[in-house]
Amino acid sequence: MPKFIPVVGCVRSVVVDDSLRVWEIRNHRLNARYANNKEPIPFEVHSAWFARMYFNGANNHCFVLEISGVTQAFCRLDQKDASYVVSVVVDPDHQGVGIGGYLLKESLKLVQTDTPIIARILKDNIRSIILFVRTGFKLFKEDAVSYYFRF
Numbered sequence: 001m002p003k004f005i006p007v008v009g010c011v012r013s014v015v016v017d018d019s020l021r022v023w024e025i026r027n028h029r030l031n032a033r034y035a036n037n038k039e040p041i042p043f044e045v046h047s048a049w050f051a052r053m054y055f056n057g058a059n060n061h062c063f064v065l066e067i068s069g070v071t072q073a074f075c076r077l078d079q080k081d082a083s084y085v086v087s088v089v090v091d092p093d094h095q096g097v098g099i100g101g102y103l104l105k106e107s108l109k110l111v112q113t114d115t116p117i118i119a120r121i122l123k124d125n126i127r128s129i130i131l132f133v134r135t136g137f138k139l140f141k142e143d144a145v146s147y148y149f150r151f
Contacts, residue, residue: 009066009068009102010065011065011102011103012064018064020043022046022062022064022074023050025073026074028092030092031092034122058079059079060077060078061111062076063106063107067094072090072091072094072099073088073089073091073094073099074089074103075088076088082115084117085119086104086119086151088103088104088131095127100128101134101135104135116150116151117137119148119149121148122145123146132149137149137150138151
């Protein structure tokens with residue numbers, strides 16, 4: 001059973017300089033296995049995508065959780081059609097202690113929207129399923145590989 005710790009950190013919107021650390025967390029092999037694209041993403045490709053998604057006037061949001069000045073997790077809410085698609089990714093060295101849940105809750109408070117928020121979670125990603133259910137997301141459909149939750 002994981003030991004949950006009180007989170008002492010800062011949740012804030014991303015800045016351009018967060019691109020490298022977000023890329024490192026996303027590309028970690030233990031996190032990439034749950035991504036839509038499981039292949040490592042070159043930093044140059046990520047950097048251009050990051051700038052386009054979060055600093056080009058799009059209605060997308062990305063928040064990071066810093067602990068002792070180091071980004072340990074990020075939460076994305078990317079607008080797609082009439083909803084936001086949400087994902088939470090935590091550095092593997094800090095998983096299982098409540099960081100993801102804390103970041104998700106704080107990110108939802110910061111966004112404050114009536115727009116539906118959708119999480120697509122692979123069926124074998126048990127930790128994420130638990131995290132989103134505990135945060136109030138409700139299962140509304142599934143396919144062969146994923147569950148879809150709405151907030």
